[in-house]
Amino acid sequence: MELSKNELFNAIKAIISQSRLKVFRAANAALLESYWQIGKLIVEDEQQGKLSAAYGKETLKKLSNQLTFEFGKGFDERNLNNMRSFYSAFPIWYALRTELSWTRYRLLSRFVNPNLIPYTFNLTP
Numbered sequence: 001m002e003l004s005k006n007e008l009f010n011a012i013k014a015i016i017s018q019s020r021l022k023v024f025r026a027a028n029a030a031l032l033e034s035y036w037q038i039g040k041l042i043v044e045d046e047q048q049g050k051l052s053a054a055y056g057k058e059t060l061k062k063l064s065n066q067l068t069f070e071f072g073k074g075f076d077e078r079n080l081n082n083m084r085s086f087y088s089a090f091p092i093w094y095a096l097r098t099e100l101s102w103t104r105y106r107l108l109s110r111f112v113n114p115n116l117i118p119y120t121f122n123l124t125p
Contacts, residue, residue: 029098032105036096039087042080085109 003011042060060077067075086105089112090096096105 025098028101031102032096032098032100033093035083035102036087036090036093038080039083039085040091042084043087046084082106082109 042063045059060080064075064077064080067080086109089109090105100108
């Protein structure tokens, strides 16, 4: 069976698109899991067996500097706080949907734990 040039192009295009989507989904799932695990480690280190914690900013700042030096950008103090919030908001890994992006989970984390929202909305007219 011979395909027209247009059919051949479209078939190859579909294969490439599907492959790229698979790679994106796998990479997104791995990224989410690593950020969740990092958040978990930070929370566990903060709490040291207690129900709540008062974590010093210096600890996250130092950790951020070390990780940034080792791995490059993406591990600034704010992002480490986001990872901690992500884990705190969604403490059960298998309940997460890896179809959602890191950006979506960062936003959702703020709504699950409203104390993490850096500003308030005035909803009254």
